[in-house]
Amino acid sequence: MVQALGKITISSVRDLGRAGWFLFYSIYMIVRRPGHPAQVLKQMRFIGTKSLFVIVLTAAFTGMVLGLQGYYTLTKFGSEGMLGTAVALSLIRELGPVLAALMVTGRAGSAITAEIGIMRITEQIDALETMALDPFKYLVTPKFIAAIISLPLLCAIFDVVGIYGGWLVGVKLLGVNPGAYFYEMEKAVVWRDVYSGFAKSFSFGLIIAWIGCYKGYYAGHGAEGVSKATTESVVLTSVLILVWDYFLTSVLL
Amino acid sequence: MNMAKLEMMVGTFMIIGILCLGYVSVKLGKLEFGAGDYYTVKAGFDSVSGLKPGARVEVAGVEVGKVDRIALDDKSGDRALAFLKIKNGVKITDDVIASVRTSGIIGDKFIKLKPGGSGQMLKNNDTIRETESAIDIEELVSKFIHGKV
Numbered sequence: 001m002v003q004a005l006g007k008i009t010i011s012s013v014r015d016l017g018r019a020g021w022f023l024f025y026s027i028y029m030i031v032r033r034p035g036h037p038a039q040v041l042k043q044m045r046f047i048g049t050k051s052l053f054v055i056v057l058t059a060a061f062t063g064m065v066l067g068l069q070g071y072y073t074l075t076k077f078g079s080e081g082m083l084g085t086a087v088a089l090s091l092i093r094e095l096g097p098v099l100a101a102l103m104v105t106g107r108a109g110s111a112i113t114a115e116i117g118i119m120r121i122t123e124q125i126d127a128l129e130t131m132a133l134d135p136f137k138y139l140v141t142p143k144f145i146a147a148i149i150s151l152p153l154l155c156a157i158f159d160v161v162g163i164y165g166g167w168l169v170g171v172k173l174l175g176v177n178p179g180a181y182f183y184e185m186e187k188a189v190v191w192r193d194v195y196s197g198f199a200k201s202f203s204f205g206l207i208i209a210w211i212g213c214y215k216g217y218y219a220g221h222g223a224e225g226v227s228k229a230t231t232e233s234v235v236l237t238s239v240l241i242l243v244w245d246y247f248l249t250s251v252l253l
Numbered sequence: 254m255n256m257a258k259l260e261m262m263v264g265t266f267m268i269i270g271i272l273c274l275g276y277v278s279v280k281l282g283k284l285e286f287g288a289g290d291y292y293t294v295k296a297g298f299d300s301v302s303g304l305k306p307g308a309r310v311e312v313a314g315v316e317v318g319k320v321d322r323i324a325l326d327d328k329s330g331d332r333a334l335a336f337l338k339i340k341n342g343v344k345i346t347d348d349v350i351a352s353v354r355t356s357g358i359i360g361d362k363f364i365k366l367k368p369g370g371s372g373q374m375l376k377n378n379d380t381i382r383e384t385e386s387a388i389d390i391e392e393l394v395s396k397f398i399h400g401k402v
Contacts, residue, residue: 038256041263042259044263044266045266048267049262049263049266088281092281149267150266150270152270152274153270153271153273154270156270156273156274157269157273159273159277160273160276160277186280186281187307189282190282191282193282194277194281198274198278
């Protein structure tokens, strides 16, 4: 019993240390020897361009439901004019960064883990090391750079599409004054809101690449190991994004 | 996949992303490059209760600027000092009267400027002398009830 407890403690502390070292070493490698531009480009296509469709779709429906819910609540106080403010602030400050990051986690984070995990179990990573090539430079840093660049851009697209989704429902469907929608929005949103949203999505990009690569890099044996690593990667990234979001909000508020 | 096509796809994504980034930060976040086309005048009030930075500044109902920031007057310690950003090209006389007014049902506060007849114009960092504070309904009602009107 005591032995098992000790074992769990030691292994979880080791895991944490390994993950921390992995993050530290990846950032060190980005500064020292970033991967080939073509590799980064390829990863950006995967993480950024290919996520575009799902981001636009989720953003449109998030904005639309915000418009609907916001209208329902605000109409009780006779202040439908504030709908633009409600939609824009909740999207820019909170929902844009978090939902974009969660969608990318599901789409790209899992694929990153699976890709690196399969390379690990088929000993391709060992082969790279044998040829004195640093696997970080080829596999890890391009994904880090691509995720850090792509996430804020995806978040911005999410915000804009969401705002127009809210406009579609609020103004076109429910008859809120279009002038009030945008005027109130522009009046209420300040640079601090925008800045905190992008700071969030930037750090979420780092989290997605970090956990995705780390879980794949240390995947267990066989197909089962890869499937376990992928599941753990998605769950851990999602939880970490939400927890980190809370701390970042309380600091940036 | 060949390189040109790859670059094209990533490029398209980045352009859309940067456009959205620009829209959100410049249009909504009001990120200004440089000083912008404004000059600043100060106005001291007894109370600016309800006035927020970013509120409109109007002359005859036309928006001519914004409230930049609000601070407590260091010298007197009990007066509010509002810094108004007025668009270049809008001329404000030095005997203008600035008053805090309310618009709409939700009670948005804005600053109404009523220009006077003086020939002297206000310059950057000048102070408006004549001001009227925000109307405090509660105070008015209590005055009425206690019979001091």
